[in-house]
Amino acid sequence: MELSQAVTALSALAHEGRLRVFRELVQAGPDGLAAGEVSRRVDIQPNTLSASLAVLSHAGLVTSRRDGRSIIYSAAYERMSQVLGFLLRDCCNGSPEICAPIAAILNAAACCGGSSSPTGV
Amino acid sequence: MELSQAVTALSALAHEGRLRVFRELVQAGPDGLAAGEVSRRVDIQPNTLSASLAVLSHAGLVTSRRDGRSIIYSAAYERMSQVLGFLLRDCCNGSPEICAPIAAILNAAACCGGSSSPTGV
DNA sequence: TTTATAATTCATGTATCGTTGAATTATGGA
DNA sequence: TCCATAATTCAACGATACATGAATTATAAA
Structure with missing residues (x-):
């Protein structure tokens, strides 16, 4: 991932409405939600939401597919992990002990990061 | 971490110059760098850099201390991990298998996440 | 005290972003 | 075909963010 791509993704997330949409x-999950359903859940007008989804989509953070009259949006999990990986890259250059706690927090947040041993922190 | 804090942090990082400064x-490492040294390394004018560092500092992503005529800036590793954790929270609600690859990438990026077994991915 | 260095603050002009109402496209059902 | 629903696009206005040059504060050395 290049710097400009990371900036684009971070910019897309650096907005209250879009961040709420993305987290929703x-x-x-991978099945996603119809735009209208997202609109209702986060209480954002359809046209405003459409602009937000376009920004997230342009940043590669969500994907979409049509289903009848609805358009279903899903989070792009792989892209999200690339962005997070970019922020962490070389984080402990010269002092590995610094980012060990970071890895621990991330393992805890990613509820399925069970591949790491809790005691190894 | 609250939504507004996450937005503030992401906004701070959503800027090419600031992102380069932050990664630098x-x-x-924890010893940090003097503002002037950062200015030279990332090739950004002192006054522009000062504004960038102020934004990062306000977002809690860097800390500073004076040393003689210099002001030393350091990355706030804990804050960074809080932000990343916020983005990952509940990421695999209902389908844990989805975010397993995410945890794997993060463990790889955080060079010291060696507590996880590579084969466990 | 005077001078030089390090860094920040301030004012300004420009550019970009974000929301909204109205209009438009696309699909499904009567 | 005609109508209703789902979502997007467009134009426009207001607000916010950015980079820069000049001035200011803080520290150290002569």
Whole structure:
């Protein structure tokens, strides 16, 4: 991932409405949600939401597919992990002990990061 | 971490110059760098850099201390991990298998996340 | 005290972003 | 075909963010 791509993704998330939308999709899981359903859940007008989804989509953070009259949006989990990986890259250059706690917090937040041993922190 | 704090942090990082500055500090380690040294390394004018560092500082992503005529800036590793954790929270609600790859990438990026077994991915 | 260095603050002009109402496109059902 | 629903696009106005040059504060050395 390049710097400009990371900036685009971070910019997309650096907005209250868009961050709420993104997290709603992240929590919704891989099946995603119709735009109208997102609009109702986060209480954002359809046209405003459409602009927000366009920004997230342009940043590669969500994908979409049509289903009848609805358009279903889903979080792009892989892209999200690339962005987070970019922020962490070389984080402990020269002093590995610094970012060990970071890895621990991330393992805890990613509820399925059970591949790491809790005691190893 | 609250939504508004996350937005503030993401906004601070959603800028090419500031992101370069932040990563430079992340890679520099806990000892940090003097503002002037950062200015030289990322090739940004002192006054512009000062504004960037102020934004990062306000977002809690860097800390500073005076040393003689210099002011030393350091990355706030804990804050960074809080932000990343916020983005990941509840990411696999209902389908844990989805975010397993995310945890794997993060463990790889955080070079010291060696507590997880590579084969466990 | 005077001078030089390090960094910040301030004012300003420009550019970009974000929301909204109205109009438009696309699909499904009567 | 005609109508209703779902979502997007467009134009426009207001607000916010950015970079820069000049001035200011803080520290150290002569």
